Amino acid sequence: MLPVRRSFNRAAGRYRQAATVQAQVADRLAAMVDISICDKALEVGCGDGLFTECLSDNISIRSLIALDIANAPLRQLAPKVAQLCIQADGEKLPIKPGTIDLLVSSSTLQWFQKPEKSIPQLLSCLRPDGTFFFSVFCHGTFAEMKQVNQQCGFGEVYPLPDEQELLRIIQQATSASVTMETETITRTFSTVIQFLRSQQATGAGYTGNSKFHGKHALERFIQTYKDEFGANGEIPVSYRIAYLHGRYR
Numbered sequence: 001m002l003p004v005r006r007s008f009n010r011a012a013g014r015y016r017q018a019a020t021v022q023a024q025v026a027d028r029l030a031a032m033v034d035i036s037i038c039d040k041a042l043e044v045g046c047g048d049g050l051f052t053e054c055l056s057d058n059i060s061i062r063s064l065i066a067l068d069i070a071n072a073p074l075r076q077l078a079p080k081v082a083q084l085c086i087q088a089d090g091e092k093l094p095i096k097p098g099t100i101d102l103l104v105s106s107s108t109l110q111w112f113q114k115p116e117k118s119i120p121q122l123l124s125c126l127r128p129d130g131t132f133f134f135s136v137f138c139h140g141t142f143a144e145m146k147q148v149n150q151q152c153g154f155g156e157v158y159p160l161p162d163e164q165e166l167l168r169i170i171q172q173a174t175s176a177s178v179t180m181e182t183e184t185i186t187r188t189f190s191t192v193i194q195f196l197r198s199q200q201a202t203g204a205g206y207t208g209n210s211k212f213h214g215k216h217a218l219e220r221f222i223q224t225y226k227d228e229f230g231a232n233g234e235i236p237v238s239y240r241i242a243y244l245h246g247r248y249r
Helices: 002-010 020-032 050-058 071-076 115-123 143-152 163-174 192-201 215-229
Strands: 037-044 060-068 084-087 100-106 126-137 139-142 178-189 235-247
Touching: 002 071, 020 050, 020 100, 020 126, 020 178, 020 235, 037 050, 050 060, 050 100, 060 071, 071 084, 115 163, 126 163, 139 143, 143 215, 143 235, 163 178, 163 235, 178 192, 192 215, 192 235, 215 235
Parallel strands: 037 060, 037 100, 060 084, 100 126
Antiparallel strands: 126 235, 139 235, 178 235
16 A cells, blocks of 8 residues: 555654564564474565564574565665565565465554455465464554544544454454464653654554644644643553464465
8 A cells, every 4th residue: 555655665764763562562473483493484564674583583484585565664674584575565465375384474464454355365375284473453552542533633543453353354264263362552652742753753654544634733632632641741652462373274
């Protein structure tokens, strides 16, 4: 999707410093990968290699394909980490079905526009009994901001997937048991502006809403956020993550 690709290209130089939650999620997902050796692996949404490096430290992969929709982060991916880098849309996967042993994706699938169609297609690249490990930001992420959006009419939270619906899609696509674990991570920021800038620096600033609200609307949003959720000079931000893994039948 062009707007998402543009956002991540712009943020390529700032992503690592800002993506503290994504880094925590990547560490946890990599620790869940319970195999030591893999012949052929595919990572969808590799970015600049934040999760790729965690995965490579944990297991031995003979051939790793790293795919991302944005070109700028891919150029920062260390050549020693992935054998093949591909710029492509994960919903239009240029991979032959039934050819991958391990499929991984950290903090990416929430951007899929048609998950009920594209996630089964994604899983079909796995060989029979191949394994997959996903982390996905789900509904409940930015719960505070969503409430403030509704109260003051400024901004919009990107429509993230429901974790149970995501589980249903994957279970139907695999015809096998799927394990899902969830967690909510809360980060605090000194100001609302600091949070908004940090969010933009991760490339995740796209919401699907291009409406311009103006300076006064932003000021009202900031004040409402502080009034509703501020404490001890800080504001909280919630992130809801689902971790899903299983085998492809």
